[in-house]
Amino acid sequence: MTQEKKKDLLLQNYRVLDLTDEKGLLCAKILADLGADVIKIEKPGGDDCRRFGPFFHGETHPEKSLFWLAYNLNKRGITLDIKCSEGKRLFNKLVENADFVIESFDPGYMSRLGLGYKDLSSINRRLIMTSITPFGQDGPRRDWKGSDIVFMATGGFMALVGDDDRPPVRISVDQASLHGCAEAVVASLIALHDRHQSGEGQYIDVSIQASVVTTTLSAIPFWDMGEVILKRSGPYRAGLREGSKTVPQQWACKDGFVSYAIWGGQAGVKTNTALVEWMDSYGMATELLLDMDWAAYDLKTAEDSLMNAIEEDIARFFMSRTKEELYQGALERRIQLYPIYTIEDIVKNPHLKARNFWEKLEHPELDAQITYPGAFAKSSEVDLNIYRRAPLIGEHNHEIYVGELGLRDDELNILRQAGII
Amino acid sequence: MTDNKNRDIRKGRSLEGINILEMAWVIAGPITGKYLVDNGANVVRVESTARPDLLRVSEPYKDNRPGINRSAMFTYYNANKRSMALNIKHPRAKEIINRMVKWADIITENFAPGKMEEFGLGYEELKKIRPDIIMMRLSIQGQTGPHSGHPGYGVVAAGLAGITGLTGWPDRIPSTPVAGYTDLILPRLAVAMVLAALDYRRRTGKGQCIDAAQFEGTQQFLIPSILDYTVNGITAERQGNRCPYAAPHNAYQCSGEDRWCAISVFTDDEWQSLCRVMGDRDLAFRPEFATPLARKQNEEELDRIVNNWTVHQEAEQVAEKLQNAGVPAGVVQNARDLLNDPQLNRVMWRLEHPEIGSVNEMGQAFVMSKPGGDPCTAAPCLGEHTEYVCRNLLGMSDEEFIDLFSAGVFE
Numbered sequence: 041m042t043q044e045k046k047k048d049l050l051l052q053n054y055r056v057l058d059l060t061d062e063k064g065l066l067c068a069k070i071l072a073d074l075g076a077d078v079i080k081i082e083k084p085g086g087d088d089c090r091r092f093g094p095f096f097h098g099e100t101h102p103e104k105s106l107f108w109l110a111y112n113l114n115k116r117g118i119t120l121d122i123k124c125s126e127g128k129r130l131f132n133k134l135v136e137n138a139d140f141v142i143e144s145f146d147p148g149y150m151s152r153l154g155l156g157y158k159d160l161s162s163i164n165r166r167l168i169m170t171s172i173t174p175f176g177q178d179g180p181r182r183d184w185k186g187s188d189i190v191f192m193a194t195g196g197f198m199a200l201v202g203d204d205d206r207p208p209v210r211i212s213v214d215q216a217s218l219h220g221c222a223e224a225v226v227a228s229l230i231a232l233h234d235r236h237q238s239g240e241g242q243y244i245d246v247s248i249q250a251s252v253v254t255t256t257l258s259a260i261p262f263w264d265m266g267e268v269i270l271k272r273s274g275p276y277r278a279g280l281r282e283g284s285k286t287v288p289q290q291w292a293c294k295d296g297f298v299s300y301a302i303w304g305g306q307a308g309v310k311t312n313t314a315l316v317e318w319m320d321s322y323g324m325a326t327e328l329l330l331d332m333d334w335a336a337y338d339l340k341t342a343e344d345s346l347m348n349a350i351e352e353d354i355a356r357f358f359m360s361r362t363k364e365e366l367y368q369g370a371l372e373r374r375i376q377l378y379p380i381y382t383i384e385d386i387v388k389n390p391h392l393k394a395r396n397f398w399e400k401l402e403h404p405e406l407d408a409q410i411t412y413p414g415a416f417a418k419s420s421e422v423d424l425n426i427y428r429r430a431p432l433i434g435e436h437n438h439e440i441y442v443g444e445l446g447l448r449d450d451e452l453n454i455l456r457q458a459g460i461i
Numbered sequence: 462m463t464d465n466k467n468r469d470i471r472k473g474r475s476l477e478g479i480n481i482l483e484m485a486w487v488i489a490g491p492i493t494g495k496y497l498v499d500n501g502a503n504v505v506r507v508e509s510t511a512r513p514d515l516l517r518v519s520e521p522y523k524d525n526r527p528g529i530n531r532s533a534m535f536t537y538y539n540a541n542k543r544s545m546a547l548n549i550k551h552p553r554a555k556e557i558i559n560r561m562v563k564w565a566d567i568i569t570e571n572f573a574p575g576k577m578e579e580f581g582l583g584y585e586e587l588k589k590i591r592p593d594i595i596m597m598r599l600s601i602q603g604q605t606g607p608h609s610g611h612p613g614y615g616v617v618a619a620g621l622a623g624i625t626g627l628t629g630w631p632d633r634i635p636s637t638p639v640a641g642y643t644d645l646i647l648p649r650l651a652v653a654m655v656l657a658a659l660d661y662r663r664r665t666g667k668g669q670c671i672d673a674a675q676f677e678g679t680q681q682f683l684i685p686s687i688l689d690y691t692v693n694g695i696t697a698e699r700q701g702n703r704c705p706y707a708a709p710h711n712a713y714q715c716s717g718e719d720r721w722c723a724i725s726v727f728t729d730d731e732w733q734s735l736c737r738v739m740g741d742r743d744l745a746f747r748p749e750f751a752t753p754l755a756r757k758q759n760e761e762e763l764d765r766i767v768n769n770w771t772v773h774q775e776a777e778q779v780a781e782k783l784q785n786a787g788v789p790a791g792v793v794q795n796a797r798d799l800l801n802d803p804q805l806n807r808v809m810w811r812l813e814h815p816e817i818g819s820v821n822e823m824g825q826a827f828v829m830s831k832p833g834g835d836p837c838t839a840a841p842c843l844g845e846h847t848e849y850v851c852r853n854l855l856g857m858s859d860e861e862f863i864d865l866f867s868a869g870v871f872e
Contacts, residue, residue: 273637421669
């Protein structure tokens, strides 16, 4: 990358050592997006995450993993075997000037290497160390093995999602550890703030399973108040009517799907009325809809037969139009309808384009330019854009070992040949 | 108001001394405040009786009886905060808001874009009152752009942002990924922004305005899929519980009512372990399941075989046996299971609420080695701390407070 780091960044004076695998890459990436100097440390030969698909043009090659490119943006990269004694020594030297270490090894692994929080904080008491693991550092299941579906199941998400005549489902793209990463960023920055007062860092233990629990929304309140277990109900909303019909949330349209909730009471008056007027302009509003008193329509007491009839009429209208036609109409009439976007739709969406959301990065090694989703937020003061593509294997070895740690070139070569770097 | 209620729960916490004015409602805004208040920040919610937070008037209520302080949905996200009642449209509201803004380091808001400007509380206005203010704005599509003002909640944002379309079965209408999935993604990113902005302010003396949209923030959770499209032209699709590189990979039915165990097998070792636990020696030798590719090809049959094995056992036993053999597995846990899960003790916090009684609030998924997040006081009743805020935080005299009170500002 030729682009230089922007002048003013939020976290620009901090250094992060990133020892994570797929469970933690996003955490360090977000810190990098915020401006921290993040060094991704891979094992010699390259990280295992480089084997994760999808791949650039489908070519399975460690420098072509799109998963890798996605979650290592804005980081620098070095290789280092932290298991051998020389590797540990170099790692400890890096720790001297680091503010954060983020890791996602099995619980206890870093301590067994002599690189646990106790060891590292004795080198640098200002260090903040954050561990992201499947089930946390303690507890009877700390050594259980995780996978996305296992986290989404044990974290309570899946019980709430999917059609009721089929198994509960997860989201088809891995999500759970990303929630863990988001929690880890929050905790790490709380610790940073604490350090300004106390002068000391601390240790943070993030559980991916627990991170998924935050996605269960009203499930625990419902159990709390009446021992009600919310059931998954496919495209319908769970929880509004126990044991009977609920409100449809997703609908089929001509070329895909849209979201629309037929709210009862005051919440639904404006949007339902506007929808019916719109349907009427095409002669598609039935007597039933035209005569509805939406303020008096109570979802808790409405007869299933009435709900079904309303649903059928609206479904017919949606099926006659594409998601983009429906969305356009909804935008004009301020109807609370949204399209259900595919990834392709998102990339083509005019609103995101107008906000300059997308960023193109040059990848000279791939002889390609790749379009990335841009910053997760915009600031009036600083740039949160992408300033660096993901590092190649060992790309910054020389820059960091020789340029910053003061190794000589011949020493770097010896370490390289010994398989330490 | 008892002294106990207002005891300083923030002493010694990481974010002690940070003042936050929360002009936020429903889910995304209040969760942002929740992470901060639970770690010691001072969060004052400005609420209105005329137009209460939707969660205050949402199910589930204590004893099924609606009431502005009786929703467990509201208490779940608002513990430790203080509530000030204020009719923002009252002619004298502005003087109070101005003092609140001077007091605050951070203002969080998640009204429809344009609403704060309508109240005369846009960033430019706020900056005049307090030049280094940090304004954290959360919304569905951001403060600018052609669709920014379109009304909506998190449940529709999940559809817009790509999550809903990736949830459910390929032959059916997409399933709702919990009503408000993206409402839970954005707050963590917002908290990160706010804390980084505080750090920036400490260094430069400058505040800022932050615009975070659910549509955009959620893309952080989909970047590889986005690249698969922008590079390869491939659009990810929902596929039930299938995973491109693992089989079996599904939730399997167990004994009891609606009980399931998730099982995933990525490697040959895990496959051999699964066969061993199933006590099926023949299965381990069958060539149609011998390799990851073969298992993917014969996934449907594999699902049937595994399901036949799980269906007469308890989900907990299946998970336990498989985990002991090194196979990733876990019960599809409902709310009751979560509250009983010994591994989750630390994320479940129980508090006493004056109107609801004992109630759970959302805990934290992390444990910090220094005293950090802890449950202290349950969510406030509407306006519970109006007087406290006016006298103790804004330093109003008795006369002033009574004058404003009788003018009807605090409603």
